[in-house]
Amino acid sequence: MSTPSRIHHVAIIGGGFSGVMTAVNLARLAKEPMRLTLIQAGALGRGVAYSTTRPEHLLNVAARNMSAFPDLPDHLLQWLRTRMDFDAVPDRELREKFIPRQIYGDYLRSLLLHYLEVPNGLTSVQVELIHDEAVDVETQPQGACLHFRHGPSILADKIVLACGNETPASLPGAESLTEHPAWVANPWQAWHRQLPAQGGSVILLGTGLTAVDAVLTLRTLGWQGVIHAVSRHGWLPQSHFRGIDYPDFPPADEDLSRLGLEGLTHLMETHCAHLRERGANPAIIVDRLRPHTQRIWEGFSTEEKTEFIRKQAARWNVLRHRIAPEIHAQLTSAQLTGQLQVHAATVTLVESHGNQIQVHTTADHCLTGDLVVNATGPQTRFTRTSSPLLQNLLQRGLIRPDALDMGVAANVDHTAVTPSGERSHLLLALGPLLRGTLWETVAVPELRGQAKRVAETLLGLSSQTIESPIMMEYMI
Ligand SMILES: Cc1cc2nc3c(=O)[nH]c(=O)nc-3n(C[C@H](O)[C@H](O)[C@H](O)COP(=O)(O)OP(=O)(O)OC[C@H]3O[C@@H](n4cnc5c(N)ncnc54)[C@H](O)[C@@H]3O)c2cc1C
Structure with missing residues (x-):
């Protein structure tokens, strides 16, 4: 009697878009039986971007370009057609729509359910979901042992790092504000449930997409105080626009x-x-x-x-990173009425001032806020990561930072690079962790291709993930 070969076990750390879609692609593409464990510290399937509970937070990419699959360009559009709220929207309009991020989260959840959560006999992949934080990895003669904050350890043959963005970088003085009622260290928590009185002031540290989310929420809730937004350049995101046909760029003869x-x-x-x-x-x-x-x-x-x-x-x-025209119009209106005041300055200190917080900047005046939100964006020095898992992987010499210290060094097939420059036999990475390696690696139009490529590498398939000409067109 022949001994059955050991089933290959892949553990994916991170259950946002990147982790879920890597798992979904494994489930779609695997021909042989395998085990798959998807590990996520919080709610599974939405990640930071699509777990917002606020309907005014829209995608910043049109629906036509947000399919989760590189080889199925109209997948999201077809899924949207299953919802009553898009029933009557004509095709052309639906394609160009910036849908609520909450709904995109539902789309990801539905993929998770279809491919991974409900045994349906469609795939040869045996799936386990772990709701816990992975904190360490110890290599074994074969594969590795993965340790968690709370639950028991598991063994895996390969580990995929799909950990997403870092939390926002700390600011000078912020360490003494952790318990202050006016301080919001994490802009993605439900801070809008503790709004100051109508005549008060909110200070947003940052003028990027997260600050835009906050302005929209304040306006949707009818809050009428003053909003200050501070960043080094004081640049708000621009609006999407209908461009002209410009085939002259890039020139065909230029590499x-x-x-x-x-x-x-x-x-x-x-x-x-x-x-x-x-x-x-x-x-x-x-x-x-x-x-x-x-x-x-x-x-x-x-x-x-x-x-x-x-x-x-x-x-x-x-x-x-432009925004939907309707959102841009709201920002412009907030600026014209004086509700939103943008300051080009660098924050030098944040400090407690009774129930309020004072924000000192390189400008000659300081701002006082009843609520101050750190919307500075993810911290970018990888070796200072606040993730115990990534710190442990660095210390154990299982990964190394890229040359710019923005993320994990990786090869084109997504295998991590070890400190000695070898291909890791254990670890693969995708998503925002590859910012230093790829630069353009945070949005769905790139991540869907990466998720499929990681699955192909794990399954030993040569990459089929060349975006079709249609999808290349969509990226533009
Ligand atoms: C506010 C916001 C809006 C955005 N809007 C758009 C948009 O409109 N269109 C677009 O294309 N892109 C958008 N993006 C970019 C977005 O980041 C990507 O589309 C995508 O969601 C990134 O997914 P991810 O899985 O790589 O990371 P994440 O969504 O960050 O997911 C990673 C998950 O891994 C978990 N995790 C990390 N470490 C561990 C660990 N050790 N153990 C267990 N779990 C762990 C985290 O808790 C997290 O939930 C937006 C991003 C943000 C922040």
Whole structure:
């Protein structure tokens, strides 16, 4: 009698979009029986972005480009058709809609349920869900032992790191405010349940997408106090717009990955000037670059990457991470009425002032808030990560930071790179953890391809995950 071969066991740490879609792709693609354990510290399937309870928080990408599958471009649109609230929306309108993020969370939950939670005989994958925080990994002669904050340890052959974004970076003085009733260290918690009186003031530290969420919530709740938003440049995100057809960029005969930062900047400036002359928005250039961004990033030297981060990343982010026109209109209205006041300054100190908090900045006056929200965005120095798991992996020499210390160093097939430069036999990574390796790696149009590629690597399949020409079109 032949001995059955040992079933391969994959553990995925993180149950947001990246972790769930890696698991779903394994379930879709696996031909042989295997075990899969999906580990998530909080609510499974929504992650930070799609667990919002506020209906005014919309996706910042149109529905036509938010399919969870790289090979099924209309998957989300078809799923939306199962909901009564989109029944009467004409196709063209539905494609361009910025739907509530809550609903996108429902979409992910439905995929999780279909492929992973309900045994349906459709796949050969045996799934287990663990609601706990993974805190450490010890290698074994075969695979590894995974330890948790609360529950018993498990053994796995491969581990996928899908841990998502870091929590916001701390600010000078914030360590003494942890118990202060006016301090919100985590902007994604339900801080709006403790709003100050109508005439009070809210200070948002940051002017990016998280600060925009906060402004929308304050307005939706009818709160009428003053909102201050502070960031180094004081730039709010721009609005999506209907661009013109501009096939001249990128030029067909130009290998963008070989231009280097200086050459690329020159080329972009030339084309931005052409677009301005035609009365068009130069942000079209950033959109047209999107399918090429990762390759360009790989072609940059470490010095060029550092220079880009230091001098141009803030501007790039404002042009690239745009918001729905209806949300932008709300921001403009809040600014015009004086409710929203934006300050370009660096925060130097936050300190308690009775029931309020004072925010000192490089500007010559200090702001006093009845509620102060840290919306500065995820902290970006990877070696300072607040995750016990990632700190332990670094200390055990199982992973190493990328050259810019923005995340985990990884190969193109998503296997992690060890401190000695070898391919890890154990660990793979995807999502925001790869920011230093890929740069463009936080939004669904990139993550859906990564999730499928990770599944293909785990299953030993050669990558089929080349975005179809249609999907490339969608990215733009
Ligand atoms: C507010 C906001 C709005 C966004 N809007 C959009 C949008 O409209 N369109 C778009 O394309 N992208 C958007 N994004 C980008 C978004 O980050 C990605 O779309 C995607 O959700 C990232 O998924 P992820 O699984 O990589 O990370 P996350 O969603 O952060 O999920 C990672 C999960 O892993 C868990 N975890 C981490 N470490 C451990 C551990 N040790 N043990 C157990 N669990 C662990 C965390 O608790 C977390 O739930 C938005 C992001 C934010 C923050």
